[in-house]
Amino acid sequence: MSQPQHTELLGLCLQELSEISERLGEAPYRARQLFDGLYRQRWSELEQFTTLPRDLRQKLRDSGWTVGLPRIEKKFVSSDGTVRYLLGFADGQSVETVWMPEGDGGEAGDGSPSGDEELDCQRGWHRATLCLSSQVGCAVDCAFCMTALLGLRRNLTAGEIVGQVLVVLADQRVEMERDRLNLVFMGQGEPFLNYDNFMRAVRLLVEGVGIPESRMTVSTSGILPRIADFAAEPIRPKLAVSLNAPNEALRAQIMPITKKWTIEKLMVSLREFPLRNRERLTFEYVLLADVNDNVGHAREVVDLIRGLRAKVNLIALNPGPELPFATPEQERVLAFQRVLTQAGIPAFIRRPRGRDIYAACGQLKHSTELVQL
Numbered sequence: 138m139s140q141p142q143h144t145e146l147l148g149l150c151l152q153e154l155s156e157i158s159e160r161l162g163e164a165p166y167r168a169r170q171l172f173d174g175l176y177r178q179r180w181s182e183l184e185q186f187t188t189l190p191r192d193l194r195q196k197l198r199d200s201g202w203t204v205g206l207p208r209i210e211k212k213f214v215s216s217d218g219t220v221r222y223l224l225g226f227a228d229g230q231s232v233e234t235v236w237m238p239e240g241d242g243g244e245a246g247d248g249s250p251s252g253d254e255e256l257d258c259q260r261g262w263h264r265a266t267l268c269l270s271s272q273v274g275c276a277v278d279c280a281f282c283m284t285a286l287l288g289l290r291r292n293l294t295a296g297e298i299v300g301q302v303l304v305v306l307a308d309q310r311v312e313m314e315r316d317r318l319n320l321v322f323m324g325q326g327e328p329f330l331n332y333d334n335f336m337r338a339v340r341l342l343v344e345g346v347g348i349p350e351s352r353m354t355v356s357t358s359g360i361l362p363r364i365a366d367f368a369a370e371p372i373r374p375k376l377a378v379s380l381n382a383p384n385e386a387l388r389a390q391i392m393p394i395t396k397k398w399t400i401e402k403l404m405v406s407l408r409e410f411p412l413r414n415r416e417r418l419t420f421e422y423v424l425l426a427d428v429n430d431n432v433g434h435a436r437e438v439v440d441l442i443r444g445l446r447a448k449v450n451l452i453a454l455n456p457g458p459e460l461p462f463a464t465p466e467q468e469r470v471l472a473f474q475r476v477l478t479q480a481g482i483p484a485f486i487r488r489p490r491g492r493d494i495y496a497a498c499g500q501l502k503h504s505t506e507l508v509q510l
């Protein structure tokens with residue numbers, strides 16, 4: 138029998154698994170068992186698929202199939218409970234995935250911590266946010282982001298994106314029925330420059346793993362053609378846009394992509410974006426001391442987004458050794474926030490999570506290579 142093109146099962150949808158099982162002369166329901174084993178049970182080896190007959194497992198192995206979960210290469214635990222995972226793939230590349238018990242206020246909810254749920258005493262959390270990478274490195278080159286310093290190494294496959302979730306859920310012993318989990322596509326990479334794999338991963342996470350799309354948020358630096366595609370998706374996460382500056386000149390300085398897709402065009406596409414019931418757009422705004430953080434800038438933001446159903450997440454810069462910017466004082470962050478809230482725009486300050494282990498926004502850069510902890 139000829140070797141299949143793909144050797145990894147993870148990333149395949151039910152239809153594709155059906156084709157494999159049919160080629161192997163198996164009954165159609167075997168594909169569903171395979172799908173459940175991969176995405177619901179999170180089995181990592183074909184031997185664990187005990188719902189399948191032994192000879193089918195053998196046939197799969199003989200045709201070169203493996204499950205294809207990433208390996209946990211390193212795990213850094215922050216004093217605030219955040220865990221940064223370094224996950225390795227078959228070709229030796231790796232990415233970072235960040236587990237935040239209690240989230241950081243930037244996830245799919247309204248940004249305010251909910252204090253009324255009971256804490257799970259043994260594990261210390263009942264609600265968590267997982268921050269996923271979509272590429273190894275990033276080509277977008279924002280001046281304040283450590284991932285940019287890596288450049289783009291490669292896109293992740295859909296299986297590698299879903300694999301990050303499965304590995305961490307297993308490691309944290311998450312039970313989907315009991316635990317409240319949010320996913321944010323805000324790790325390494327620009328998801329909209331790996332659009333097809335990213336969207337395939339979303340569908341598998343919804344249909345296979347069982348995470349509702351309403352608990353997922355994707356953040357983009359503003360890849361306009363893909364925002365239009367995303368608007369037309371029947372299944373999609375919520376949309377966050379990294380604004381980071383209130384006018385073209387300033388944004389072009391810190392986000393060179395603005396020269397290609399201007400704020401003006403970005404705002405046109407966002408005004409056309411079809412929001413669902415009760416859905417809001419999110420704008421991310423990294424505050425850089427004395428660059429984009431004064432109250433005048435905040436007023437410009439108000440003018441820019443007035444009339445949109447949106448909220449703003451403010452992130453004081455998470456510092457990095459090679460970054461030529463400073464973190465603003467808390468008072469300036471609060472003053473910025475006040476201008477927005479007084480204008481009726483909900484604005485939340487993201488709690489920095491895991492700064493001590495370089496797990497916070499913009500700090501993901503294979504930091505084992507670059508930062509000795």
Ligand code: SAH
Pocket residue numbers: 275281282283322323324325326327328356357358378379381421422423452453454455456457498499500
């Ligand atoms: N590439 C996508 C998603 C990943 S970046 C995007 O840019 O939207 C996730 C968020 O981290 C973005 O909003 C980005 O503006 C922010 N960020 C990047 N570097 C940061 C830093 N050093 N400190 C704080 N936030 C940062």
Ligand code: SF4
Pocket residue numbers: 275276277278279282283284285324325326327358379499
């Ligand atoms: Fe890429 Fe986002 Fe970092 Fe910009 S902020 S370099 S788009 S990961």
